[in-house]
Amino acid sequence: MYGKEDVESMTAGFRVREQKFICGKDYATADTMQVDFFEITEQQHKASTRKKKELASSIAKEAYNLRKSGRYLELLVQRNFHKSDYSVTYTYDDEHRPDPADTKRVDKDFSAAMKKLYRMCDKKGIRHPKWIVVHEYSTYVDGVWVGKHHHHVIMQRVYGLTREMVEEAWSGRGMARCEPLHFDHGYITSLAKYIMKNVRCKRHWRQSRGLKPPKMPRPNDGKMSRTKLKDVCENRLEDRAFWEKMYPGYTLHYCEPIITGNNTRHLIVRLYRKETGMQQNRRNRP
Template sequence: MSLYYREQKHICGKDYATAGYMEVDLYPVTPKQHKASRRAKKKEACTLAQQTYNDNRSKRYHVQLVNANFGKGDFSWTGTYDDDHLPAPGDTKRADMDWTNYIKRVYRWCDKNGVERPKWVAATEYTTVMADGTICGRHHHHAIIQHTEGLTRDVLEELWSDKNGNSIGLTRGEHLTVDHGSVEGLVKYINKNKRCARSWRQSRGLEKPKTPPPNDTKWSRKKLEEASTVYIDDAAFWEQKYPGYTLNRVETKVSNAGQRHTVVILRRAECWHGRGNIYRPRRERNAAK
């Protein structure tokens, strides 16, 4: 059976010309898939955006979502518990409520100080009771939080507290970097422990990765095979294919049926940006109150 070779872009930003990050899937499709309606192709593209090659179906979508909404200068944040405040094993509702209360405190602080409320994504990893009764992990939270003007990591760290303002555990905020797969590494780390249950949450209004109509005629089997082997690490080759972007890396796999699926990961370096005065000292913030 004759196959077509599809190019499906996942644009993480406003459009191709300005997005700071893009993934491109290259893979074979049947004549029936090629002739499918625009709506059917769009549905397939959205499904593909949430898949990866292994058992973690959502990792790629989370990477794309983060790259579409966050950039250099935003915050990578982790919140843990001390023994006095640690929710009981299996008490996921309490752990979820702690995150909800935390982000509400952040919002209240922003409203009080005339600071724009940040966008965020968060994952909570739970202390899980396994079937054999063993305890896996310890409740804690990971988040990526937008750096809006006036919001500092000191504030984010100090607000991890109870209703009386007392710290409930250790917390750490760091500045997000977006080069050399660091965002993907962070998302992978958040999803690191497959044995423990976890939940992913996000603020409203995040920009979703865009999946434009695919191109089924740009590539042939011979061209894809050559690109995925001979030119797999050739930055100039891929950057000529996708002008305006720089190559991060190329990943390729061959299925048991002998069909190749290649993913090209690209960035637009000039779109990396910071937001406001990241390093505003604590004493300046206190003086402003």
């Protein structure tokens, strides 16, 4: 039951929407989940299901600042990749490095490497791996070129695909390093931030076909009032027990409160599956 203050808050023209981003098959089995709480207007509350999903997707992709720029990348990685997969870096040697301004050549080089890898896979009957790549470019800043072109890749380790094959695909251009993808609770978030790290250097990321987006269940506009959201942002950000009670089967990684450009609250809650004491009664899931 909401108190009088909560009811007044919810009827003052804004509501608080809860939107889950489930990085797995479903709530009961996913390894990780992110939950957004953000203020919406009454008109947005009454919108169609399609419009609500469009808003949720734009929230995940929107770049409030540099920290947000890798958010959707992070969700895609958590949804589609695992600790058995590969983390790959492709760099250029001096002889083969494209001109600093030639970003199209940089993109084409990576595409050519993937085509070569696919041909190697076809010869051996190996399924084509799925991937996400971030191209980082040399960038002209204050009269000088900053950084060097290179590529960060996260790639599936499909059956039969070796590290040597992944590195061979880049041969003749420079150095290739293929390593196991470390997939602990904080690594993927850190990797996304690292990949998007240098605000001075231009970059963009793209993905192969077939990657699954995070699952977005129907949003809930009654989970929390504006007053409750304010209290949570001020007092509950590190309260693990509070979040475990709200989302059975998960435990808190960390919370990220944001004041948006229109001066409303937005809270991102990152959760991961509890390794012990997992909820057995799935009927109790929210």
